[in-house]
Amino acid sequence: MKTPAIAKLAWLALFSIAVLMAEGHFLAALAAVLIIAAFMLGAKPGKLLRMLLPALPFIVVISAFQWLFAGPAMAALTLVRITLLYVAGSVVTATTTETEFIDTVERLLRPVSTLTRTDIGRDIATMMMLAIAFLPIIKEEHDSIRLAQEARGVSYAGFRGLIKGEIAVIVPLIYGLSARTDRVATAMEARCYGIKK
Amino acid sequence: MSLKAEDVSYRYPGAGGPAISSASLEIGKGELVVVCGKNGSGKSTLIRCLAGLIKPSQGRVSIDGQAPEKARRAIGFAVQFPERALFERTVCDEVAFGPRNMGLPPDEVDRLTGQAIDAVGISRDLMSVAPRSLSYGRKRLVAIACAIAHRPGYLFLDEPAAGLDYEGRTRITGLIKSLKAAGMTVIVASHDPLDLLDICDRLVVLDGGRVVADGPPSVESLGRAGITSDTIELARRLQSCGINVREAFSPEALADSIVEALK
Ligand SMILES: Nc1ncnc2c1ncn2[C@@H]1O[C@H](COP(=O)(O)OP(=O)(O)O)[C@@H](O)[C@H]1O
Ligand SMILES: [Mg+2]
Numbered sequence: 001m002k003t004p005a006i007a008k009l010a011w012l013a014l015f016s017i018a019v020l021m022a023e024g025h026f027l028a029a030l031a032a033v034l035i036i037a038a039f040m041l042g043a044k045p046g047k048l049l050r051m052l053l054p055a056l057p058f059i060v061v062i063s064a065f066q067w068l069f070a071g072p073a074m075a076a077l078t079l080v081r082i083t084l085l086y087v088a089g090s091v092v093t094a095t096t097t098e099t100e101f102i103d104t105v106e107r108l109l110r111p112v113s114t115l116t117r118t119d120i121g122r123d124i125a126t127m128m129m130l131a132i133a134f135l136p137i138i139k140e141e142h143d144s145i146r147l148a149q150e151a152r153g154v155s156y157a158g159f160r161g162l163i164k165g166e167i168a169v170i171v172p173l174i175y176g177l178s179a180r181t182d183r184v185a186t187a188m189e190a191r192c193y194g195i196k197k
Numbered sequence: 198m199s200l201k202a203e204d205v206s207y208r209y210p211g212a213g214g215p216a217i218s219s220a221s222l223e224i225g226k227g228e229l230v231v232v233c234g235k236n237g238s239g240k241s242t243l244i245r246c247l248a249g250l251i252k253p254s255q256g257r258v259s260i261d262g263q264a265p266e267k268a269r270r271a272i273g274f275a276v277q278f279p280e281r282a283l284f285e286r287t288v289c290d291e292v293a294f295g296p297r298n299m300g301l302p303p304d305e306v307d308r309l310t311g312q313a314i315d316a317v318g319i320s321r322d323l324m325s326v327a328p329r330s331l332s333y334g335r336k337r338l339v340a341i342a343c344a345i346a347h348r349p350g351y352l353f354l355d356e357p358a359a360g361l362d363y364e365g366r367t368r369i370t371g372l373i374k375s376l377k378a379a380g381m382t383v384i385v386a387s388h389d390p391l392d393l394l395d396i397c398d399r400l401v402v403l404d405g406g407r408v409v410a411d412g413p414p415s416v417e418s419l420g421r422a423g424i425t426s427d428t429i430e431l432a433r434r435l436q437s438c439g440i441n442v443r444e445a446f447s448p449e450a451l452a453d454s455i456v457e458a459l460k
Contacts, residue, residue, distance in 0.1 A: 098286075099286045102286070126284075129284050129285060129286065130284050132284075133283070133284035133329070134284070137281075180281060183276050183277075183278070183279075183281060183282050184281075184282045184284070186245070186250055186274070186276050186282075187274070187275075187276050187279060187282035187340075187343075188282070188294075189250060189269075190248065190250065190272060190273065190274035190275075190276075190344065190353075191294050191295035191298060191343060191344070191346075191347065192269055192270060192295050192298040192299050192347055193294075193298050194298070195269055195270070195298055195299065
């Protein structure tokens with residue numbers, strides 16, 4: 001059985017509020033709720049872990065600051081809260097396709113569209129689709145420019161090398177992307193986007 | 198009913214010279230016009246002006262007697278590498294984007310979407326898949342289906358065969374032929390137009406932003422675009438040997454003509 005995206009989003013909202021208000025034993029209970037929810041929604045533990053790992057350093061740094069300014073108890077509380085929120089968010093994203101998300105957004109905004117007599121719901125959904133469709137392309141383009149720069153001897157070794165290398169990537173990347181956005185905008189315009197009905 | 202450009206010039210902001218200089222053209226309903234020229238000769242700029250996607254710095258364009266911004270429904274345009282502008286969730290939604298923007302009722306949107314998919318020769322089974330997951334050649338066909346879904350009277354294709362393999366190019370040529378047969382006015386910009394010369398009505402040659410030839414395709418007009426035709430060369434040699442063949446631009450047409458002459 002597939003849980004509708006809207007139910008998952010509602011659950012995420014309620015869960016987040018609960019996490020931000022709860023302390024002590026209640027947080028342990030919420031952790032249990034999260035594990036059950038992850039199991040019920042069919043989120044794979046390995047995938048959740050892979051999503052959590054890159055965020056872990058940031059969570060630790062934030063908690064360390066809490067330790068400095070508010071003491072160890074607050075630091076521990078922050079660590080647990082952020083981790084719970086992050087994993088809860090991951091459970092929802094890992095079990096929901098982009099399409100479901102966009103459909104839900106479109107449906108949620110339908111009353112607004114009707115009320116304002118505009119296409120705002122569809123416009124926002126279109127923007128989300130554009131973003132989702134072009135993020136991987138930006139990454140692809142970035143990687144291929146980087147490869148070309150490396151082939152021409154630009155070194156990415158070390159922190160300074162990485163920064164200098166990325167600067168060498170960014171100019172052609174932006175140039176390439178502006179050509180791409182121009183293409184997309186023209187193609188959309190030629191398909192009657194924004195035409196007055 | 199025609200598309201008219203009078204004395205059109207276009208200069209890109211910040212560019213040294215104009216990309217198009219005083220181009221005048223009239224394209225009648227149902228014509229298949231090929232615009233050719235070397236890289237940078239202004240093909241893309243010219244057809245963008247003709248389609249009303251960019252506003253000429255000088256001169257004017259009218260589409261069926263209307264200003265281009267009033268005639269957007271009459272225009273279909275597939276940009277170069279149009280598959281890079283696909284973003285919808287399914288092929289069906291992608292093709293339906295245009296008809297939906299026109300505010301048509303859902304059953305009419307479905308009908309137009311289905312017709313466009315059939316017209317480019319893609320199986321309707323692919324309607325529910327993500328455009329991103331298709332092969333390169335199929336993506337191109339989907340992108341062209343997108344450009345024709347709202348049934349424009351004038352279809353512009355910018356380098357429709359660029360980057361395709363032989364089979365892909367052959368399909369595009371066949372598609373252009375069938376769109377013309379269905380009554381659509383088609384304007385193709387191509388730096389390598391040999392595939393289309395046997396089926397087109399007119400060849401417009403650009404050089405440095407100027408129209409230097411406009412008429413039925415000929416060896417002379419092609420020469421002004423820096424293109425030589427091996428098939429015409431061969432046909433002429435055969436003629437000089439007393440084999441009475443027609444001059445043709447595509448190997449297929451020349452082959453047919455040779456077979457006929459030798460019968
Ligand atoms: N966005 C742009 N900005 C500035 N100059 C451009 C732009 N696009 C094209 N040009 C210039 O305009 C001229 C014509 O380009 P274009 O119409 O793309 O030629 P073609 O399609 O025949 O290759 C070229 O000299 C090109 O460098
Ligand atoms: Mg071009």
